[in-house]
Amino acid sequence: MTTSGPAADYADRAGKGAGMDVARPLLEATSLSKSFGATAALRDVDLVVYPGERVAVVGENGAGKSTLMKILAGVIAPDEGQMSLSGAEYRPASPRDALDAGVSIVHQEPTFFAQLSVLENIFMGRELRTRTGHLRWTAMRAAGRSLFEKLRLPVNLLDRKMDSLSLGEQQLALIARALHQDARVLILDEPTSILTDPEVELLFTLVEKHIAGGGGLLYISHRMNEFDRVADRIVVLKDGRVVGTMPADQADERRLIQLMSGREALAYTRETHPAVVSPKPVLSIRGLRLAGVYEDIDLEVHGGEIVGLYGLMGSGRTEVALSVFGHLRPDAGQIVLNGHRTRLHSPADAIKHGVAYVPEDRKLLGLYPWMTVGANLSTVMVPKLTRRGFINRRAERRAVIEGYESLSIKSSSPDESIQNLSGGNQQKVLLARWLATRPQLLMLDEPTRGIDVGTKTGLHHHIRRAADEGMAILLISSELLELLGLSDRVYVLRNGRIAAELPGGLQSEEAVLRATMGVASA
Numbered sequence: 001m002t003t004s005g006p007a008a009d010y011a012d013r014a015g016k017g018a019g020m021d022v023a024r025p026l027l028e029a030t031s032l033s034k035s036f037g038a039t040a041a042l043r044d045v046d047l048v049v050y051p052g053e054r055v056a057v058v059g060e061n062g063a064g065k066s067t068l069m070k071i072l073a074g075v076i077a078p079d080e081g082q083m084s085l086s087g088a089e090y091r092p093a094s095p096r097d098a099l100d101a102g103v104s105i106v107h108q109e110p111t112f113f114a115q116l117s118v119l120e121n122i123f124m125g126r127e128l129r130t131r132t133g134h135l136r137w138t139a140m141r142a143a144g145r146s147l148f149e150k151l152r153l154p155v156n157l158l159d160r161k162m163d164s165l166s167l168g169e170q171q172l173a174l175i176a177r178a179l180h181q182d183a184r185v186l187i188l189d190e191p192t193s194i195l196t197d198p199e200v201e202l203l204f205t206l207v208e209k210h211i212a213g214g215g216g217l218l219y220i221s222h223r224m225n226e227f228d229r230v231a232d233r234i235v236v237l238k239d240g241r242v243v244g245t246m247p248a249d250q251a252d253e254r255r256l257i258q259l260m261s262g263r264e265a266l267a268y269t270r271e272t273h274p275a276v277v278s279p280k281p282v283l284s285i286r287g288l289r290l291a292g293v294y295e296d297i298d299l300e301v302h303g304g305e306i307v308g309l310y311g312l313m314g315s316g317r318t319e320v321a322l323s324v325f326g327h328l329r330p331d332a333g334q335i336v337l338n339g340h341r342t343r344l345h346s347p348a349d350a351i352k353h354g355v356a357y358v359p360e361d362r363k364l365l366g367l368y369p370w371m372t373v374g375a376n377l378s379t380v381m382v383p384k385l386t387r388r389g390f391i392n393r394r395a396e397r398r399a400v401i402e403g404y405e406s407l408s409i410k411s412s413s414p415d416e417s418i419q420n421l422s423g424g425n426q427q428k429v430l431l432a433r434w435l436a437t438r439p440q441l442l443m444l445d446e447p448t449r450g451i452d453v454g455t456k457t458g459l460h461h462h463i464r465r466a467a468d469e470g471m472a473i474l475l476i477s478s479e480l481l482e483l484l485g486l487s488d489r490v491y492v493l494r495n496g497r498i499a500a501e502l503p504g505g506l507q508s509e510e511a512v513l514r515a516t517m518g519v520a521s522a
Contacts, residue, residue: 024087026051026216027072027103027185032081034067036420041067042078043240049185049216054207056219056227056248059237059260059452065220066107068237069187072218073105074098086184096125104183106174106191114163119144121162122177143180151176152202166318167361168195172202179206186210187218190449192226195478197513198312204229222452223479224253236260260452277488278303280339282441282472283324288333293319294496297333301441301472306463308487309476310512315493317476318360321443324474325357326350338440351380354440358430358447360476366430367418374400374414377433384437403432407462424455431459435466442466443474448482460486480509492516 027049034042042064049055059065070076072083074092083090085101092098095105112121122144128136144158153172162170171191178186186207192200207217207230219230227234227248234251236244236259244259281300288297294316301307311317322328324335326344335342337353344350347357359365368376378385378400385392385399404414407428411421418426427447434442444463448456463486467473477483483490484507492500492515500515 025049025084026053027083027085027090027218029068029072029083030081032068032071032078032083034064034071034076034078039420040240042071045081045237045240045242047235047242049218051214051216052211054211054217054219054230054232056221056231056234057237058220058222058224058234058256063237063260063452064240065237066189067240069105069189069218069220072098072185073103073187075105099125099181099183102182102184103187104178104181104185105187105189106171106178107189112162112170112174115161117159117161118165118173119158121173122147122158122180126181147176147180151179151206168199171195172199175203175206179210183210183215185216185218187220189220190222191219192221192223197480197516200226222456224256224453227251260454276468277305278470278472281336282338283474284334284336285320285324286334286336288320288323288330288335290316290319290323290328290330293328294493297498299491299498299501301474303440303470303472304467305488306467306473306475306486308483308490309474309493310478310480310483310490310516311493312516316496317493318445320493321357321445321474321476324350324441324443325355351437354438355443356380356434356437356439356441357443358427358434358445360446360449362423362426362430367426369419371418372415373404373409373411373418373421373429376418376429377403377414377436380433380437399436403436406435407432408458424451427451427459428455431462435462439471441472441474443476445476446478447475448477448479456482480512484509484512 025048027047029045029047032042032045032047033040045064045068047055047068057065057068067076071078074095074097077093085103090101092101092103098104113124116124119140123140128139128143130136141158145155148155148158153176157165157169157173162173165173172195175188175191191203195203211217217230221227221230231248234246234248234256235242236256238260279302281302284300285297289295297316297320299307299309309317309320319328323330324344326346326349329345335344337355342353344353344355350357363369368379371379374397378396381396381399385395400414409421409428409432410425418429421429431447447463448459451459460482463473463475475483475486487507488504490502490507490512491498492502492512494516500511502511502515
């Protein structure tokens with residue numbers, strides 16, 4: 001039999017010496033459709049993954065990517081359509097069914113048992129037991145240690161509770177869990193969005209091992225520069241439909257963006273927006289210290305400028321922002337706001353001093369999932385709109401509509417549940433919430449994580465406009481090109497200390513990475 005199409009492209013890699021029938025799809029979905037109320041999330045979607053194939057699925061937020069992956073992983077059921085796995089009918093009734101069949105997913109937003117240890121999360125549902133049903137802790141610990149050593153992850157993480165880990169550490173632990181489960185099809189939804197470069201490289205290595213063993217990969221990402229490392233073929237979704245499929249080595253970035261959004265994305269460059277900064281800093285930090293986290297931090301942010309903060313996972317960058325926001329208490333040092341030394345005992349104190357913070361984890365730390373879009377947007381404004389215990393609902397509604405329209409939030413109305421919005425539009429709500437308070441200092445922690453190209457471009461312009469209007473902005477991002485494109489200056493943290501301060505003229509990927517890795521300038 002002559003093999004053609006995707007199967008032929010991957011026959012050598014996946015089938016050589018493995019005895020695999022690469023002409024038969026590993027996973028195939030036909031005419032999948034799914035609606036949530038009046039909203040059609042998927043419409044007649046066809047998808048195929050062959051053994052040893054890496055398929056990237058791209059599209060704007062709300063295009064249906066996550067819905068498709070949740071159907072494949074047994075999280076939700078399709079309204080219409082069929083699926084098969086290695087030629088057999090595949091209709092998982094739950095994530096456990098999917099996992100037992102060999103399909104494992106790592107969601108964009110980390111999902112785990114927060115109060116259990118990393119080790120317990122890895123073996124959850126697949127515990128090693130004696131004949132009498134008792135847990136074999138020694139064997140599980142040995143297996144967990146072997147797994148983490150193979151993945152080059154810190155073994156001491158195994159005993160820590162999941163909710164004590166940073167967002168990046170949580171994601172790596174979940175990826176380790178998926179690999180431990182020996183999935184035939186591995187689904188990764190924005191896996192690198194909260195990982196720094198060394199962790200990303202580790203992830204790519206693990207993906208290659210999975211593919212070399214004949215597994216299949218479905219990979220959702222908005223970072224197009226990753227596709228040459230993790231994709232053989234690219235599938236484009238728009239409005240719940242497949243609008244394009246192409247080999248990754250033939251994909252053109254401009255063409256992909258046009259398919260995804262029907263328009264060309266505008267690229268922001270720092271040179272086109274020269275900063276006009278205030279002479280005195282809005283934020284000045286001197287000798288800030290939190291034992292075991294960061295040490296001797298000196299930095300300042302002026303009105304009208306965007307200051308980038310970069311560092312590897314565990315460098316202390318988020319913790320510095322949380323200290324300025326009053327969530328963490330430094331052991332030593334000064335925080336000076338508008339020339340006045342300030343002790344911030346809580347986020348409420350920080351807000352009163354004109355400080356705003358958009359957290360890196362919008363799901364856990366930013367949103368109120370049981371509330372509407374409008375209520376999420378107005379929650380910080382309510383104290384200012386309250387007189388004698390009563391909220392001025394008319395003023396609140398005006399403020400909500402202004403924020404809703406200024407950031408072009410896509411939903412049926414401000415009265416819609418925040419949970420119905422795509423990740424990009426949820427992030428717009430968070431940004432609109434804080435911009436509505438007219439803060440003097442706005443701190444943004446991974447503001448475009450997991451957001452499509454078009455939405456990201458729009459958020460970049462909103463951030464730059466806020467700076468142009470005189471706001472001081474501290475920007476934390478793991479995406480180096482974003483950081484360099486937006487920032488007027490960049491501080492690099494390494495092991496809890498400032499390793500470098502790079503003004504605009506000296507900013508480059510090489511300079512930032514050298515400081516990050518502790519390598520002397522060439």
